[in-house]
Amino acid sequence: MKKVALVTGGTRGVGLAICSMLAANGHDVIATARRAPAGELPAGVAYLRCDVSQPDDVLGVFARLRELHGRLDVLVNNAGIAGADRLGDPRDPAWDAVIGTNLTGAYRCAQAAQALFPAEGGRLVFLASVLGLRAVPDQIAYTASKHGVVGLAKAFALALASRRITSNAICPGWVDTAMARQRFSELGIEASEARAGVPTGAIVTPEEVAAAVLYLCSDAARNITGHTLVLDGGTLA
Incomplete structure (x- = not known):
C-alpha cells in the first residue's frame, strides 16, 4: 500500500519540489x-484547495482526505508567507496574516493530521527557516512565526512519540525561489550578493530541501x- 502524504503550500517553489520527490518515491x-x-502537477500529485489560516478550510481538507484515503502517513507543513513589518503601527496587518498562516495554520494542520495517522506511526515535517533560529530587524512577524514553528515541531515530537509519530523542523537559509527573489529586491541586492554571504557560496535549491524531507519521512x-x-x-555555523 502506498503511503499518503499531504503538503501544504504544495503547488509551487519548495512545496512543489517536495510533492514531486515524495510522489517519485x-x-x-x-x-x-x-x-x-498554474500548470499541471507532477504524476501522483493531486490538488485540494485550502487556506491554512482558515479553520474551516483545514477541517474540510482533512475530512476530504479521510474520504479519499482513510489515512495519512506524512504531513509536511510548508505553507508560508512573509511580509515587512510596520513598526509603530499597532494594527500592523502583517502580524495577523503571517502568524495566522505560518504558525497557527501549521498547528491546526498538525492537530487535524494526528487523528489520521495509522497505528504504525507517521511523520510530521515543519518547514521553518534560519529565521526560526536567529532574527532580522524588518521581519519581526516572520521571525516570530518561524521560531514558533521550531517550537511546534519539538512539542509535537514529545506529544506524539508514544504513537511512533516523528516531528521535525527544517530550517533552510536562502532557497532559490520566487519568495527569495522578492526578498532580494526588498533588500536591494542581487542573487550573487546573497550567494557571497553563504560560506559554501551556494544558495539552497528546492530539491535539496525536498531531499531532506524525504529522508525525515523514511524508515531510516x-x-x-x-x-x-x-x-x-x-x-x-
Missing part, C-alpha cells in the same frame, strides 16, 4: 494551496524526532 501526494496550480529516520535540520551552507 512511492507516495500518493495531496498538494494544498489557496489557489489552483524513525528515531529522529524533535530535531531541527539546518540547510544554510554554513551561514549559522
